[in-house]
Amino acid sequence: MQQATTAPGLDRSLAERISHETYYQTVFRRFRRHRPGFISLIFLGLMLLLIAVTPLLSPYGPNQITSAFSAMPSAEHWLGTDQVGRDMLTRLMTGSGISLFVALLATVVSTLLGVLLGLAAGYFGGWIDIIIMRVTDIVMSFPYLLLVLVAAAIFGPGMWNIVLILGFVNWPGMARLVRSNVMSLRGVNYVQGSQVAGMPTIYILFKEILPNTIAPVLIYATSVMAQTMLDEAALSFLGMGVQAPTASLGNLLNVAQSYTILETKPWMWLPPGLMTILLVVAVNFIGDALRDAFDPRNLQ
Amino acid sequence: MAEERKVLLRVENLRKYYPAHSQGLWPVKEFVKAVDDVSFDIYEGETLGLVGESGSGKSTVGRQLVALEKPDGGSILYRGTDLVKMSDRAIREIRREIQMVFQDPNSSLNPRKHIREILAEPMLHHKLVDKAGLDKALQELLDLVSLPRNTLGRYPYEFSGGQRQRLGIAKALSLQPKLLVLDEPVSALDVSIQAQILNLLRDLQKELKLTYLFIAHGLGAVHYISDRIAVMYLGKIMEVATGTELFCEPRHPYTLALKSADPLPDPARRGGLDIVLEGEVPSAVNPPSGCRFHTRCPYAEASCRTDVPPLVAVSNGDIPHLAACPVWQRQREARQ
16 A cells, blocks of 8 residues: 555556656646647647748738739739738738737736736635625626727727737636635645645745646636637727737738728638638637646546 | 643633524524534643534634634633734744644645645745755655655655545644644545554654644544543533543543444443434534533433533543533432
8 A cells, every 4th residue: 555556567667657747748648639629739830830930931021012902812922912012921920920919918918817816806705805806797797899999999009008908808707717716725625734834825825726726727718818819800800909000810801891802802801811710719629628638537 | 641741732712603694584693603612631742532523613623723713712822822812923833833634635735736845845934944954854754654755756646545644644744743633534544544544643643742632523543542532512522531431431421422322343242321312413503502412411401401511520530530411420429
């Protein structure tokens, strides 16, 4: 009972390796088994690589005006050009990069906010909990798009403002999720053991409780990110998001507001539309795969 | 060891009332009297068993000693200083000397950490070792609880229940405590493992001169490990005596009932007085008046319903035998 034994016949090094697998190694092994999720991860990685090399490989700058206006796809312009003669492929890749960047940053902002507020509300309880949760309710009770539009109107559109606005409206769900997790973990023996051991509150919050809520936080963050990408696209489409001439998936789609372009020049709006769908689907699949990989019923 | 007994921890009139809201249109604020006026001493180096049914408040007493619950009244004097009155900051240093071993070993180790982190971090925080001496200290801890030395790099899920409980004990010992509150440390384990853990606890007590408060719901394991035993019922202490006295000469009907409920290897050998209780433990929200046991006590008289019996010495031994049942004492004397 006191000796860790190895089953006879089982390769010792393999047994050692499996039994010493860290938590995240296990999660990654399980993540790979989720095919759509793993393919999505590869797709996303590939896109990031392409976005990164676009400035090096593309003969055109993203805002550079060439002599061909509204040109069909051709050997010089693989995805054609827009009305003022900018290369669509270059703009598509740059725009995807901007959109991903905005969504990621906004997700980081809302996740940090939500996790910190959720930790505080769940752990300390009492009036701290009441105040934080009422603020959460208030933010959640506003019509979402209206809130974002009004905020964009007040603070002015632009990439950094969009990051902050989307970050500041998306935290309540995360806060609630973390709070309920913390409340159940607060009564668990190892947390109470740390309290008995006189460990500082910061240690208990960030080294005992937080590592055990990382899984739902990550999973929820992917859905926040997918939602944020769509929100950014919507805002930019309406002209309240990332401002021209900077490209983003949303403001590339902006041209489709014109009927003639919608009907006769699909190369201007079809690629950014498809790209938005693909990226959002990929992020959602990654979330699915994470959910499966973190599921304790599948672990170990 | 009976010659020179020093009180390590004295509990006086400890109380814990939890608010309970009654159902209905006009909720009445009521209280669950989980611990109601409990007093006892723990002598240095002894094991005090604390026994009671679920809901008797025994775990709440233990949790109050390690400051997981804040008492609503009374005092906890550790080496003469009152822990209840101390500020949270000041209490942290002293708290190190009173550690706890939990009932469920599966949840007492953080599943995301190596054993090394679990054991090392509290020691480093309290500066009990420095980085250089850490490895030696960890090995010593593992040796104490007889776990192999390759344990450190592993995760809690890689261990069996008994091993985890050893780790739970090692974690508590890492802070070099004087007093260990053992909250039903073996009741979640297999019977064969229970004996191992009990023996381990005994050996550790001898080796490290520890004092134990051993909380349990049955008399079996407690009798094996304890020097003295306190019996609780509905938030009150009914009887305190040495293990042998409590078993051979219980002075409270409830103790006798507990003893009768304990299974014997050979039931034919059960002799003497036996009582079997009927009904359920009454609600702690509205505990019975007078003696709390009177609703189920076969010896109850009219006075039991009104008078709260005090916990008084009933024999003049070297170690006092306390019981809270004057009625039974009188009835016994009348019979003899």
